[in-house]
Amino acid sequence: MKISNHRVEEIINFIKGLKLDQKFQKEFTKEKIKNILYINESLTHSSANSEINYENLEFLGDAVLRLIASDFIKNKYPYMQVGERSELRSHLVSDQWLEEVGKKIEIKSVLVIGNKALRDKSANATIQAEATEALIGALYESLTIVEPIKDWLIPFWEEKSKEVLADPHKKNYKSALQELTQSKGLSIPIYKTIEIDKKHDNPERFFCNVYVKNRSIAEGSGKSMKQAEKNAASKALKYFENNVIDQ
Structure with a gap:
């Protein structure tokens, strides 16, 4: 060369x-x-x-x-x-x-x-x-x-x-959220993610809504599906710090 x-x-x-x-x-x-x-x-x-x-x-x-x-x-x-x-x-x-x-x-x-x-x-x-x-x-x-x-x-x-x-959840927010919901006797979180823009450089290309017991808990956006779900899980963890969902 x-x-x-x-x-x-x-x-x-x-x-x-x-x-x-x-x-x-x-x-x-x-x-x-x-x-x-x-x-x-x-x-x-x-x-x-x-x-x-x-x-x-x-x-x-x-x-x-x-x-x-x-x-x-x-x-x-x-x-x-x-x-x-x-x-x-x-x-x-x-x-x-x-x-x-x-x-x-x-x-x-x-x-x-x-x-x-x-x-x-x-x-x-x-x-x-x-x-x-x-x-x-x-x-x-x-x-x-x-x-x-x-x-x-x-x-x-x-x-x-x-x-x-x-970080108490070591940035593995999805795993931390699942462990939290299971410890509270709740259902496993469900992530519903959609692509809202085809542009690869859009930092909010994907939008995610995370549900627990059929209830929308938090939303998140990201340039990838993985990032959007991670952000939604992070916000859901913060939600559970101040709120309670009945079993």
């Missing part, structure tokens, strides 16, 4: 911005062009290059991410139950978290994307998340060890862990 001198410099500066440990920073120089090519591949969307793009590295990054996230949780929260660890890990490896990291490291500024994908605003978040995961895979291919990647990600995980653990 050919790469221009300008692109090489761009990638080197981007890696410097990640603030990896100095002894690993030297693995990304003009002399270590193979590693630069790995990073470039992780930043290339399939719309720009159908043969060499971030899909394979994304697959690798997923495995690396899950491994080191599990290790982080085990060391940070040694007394946490296995089920709680799994729930926390789901947040620390989620597409939403990957997108947040992508924004913080400004990965969008170095992505290579085809014009069609570039115009699809609804795909921006997904591409940033996928590329961030691919970047993790590329770092592993380059360094062949997980420790520097883990050290780089720990501050992001610590911030996210505090956010998730501060």
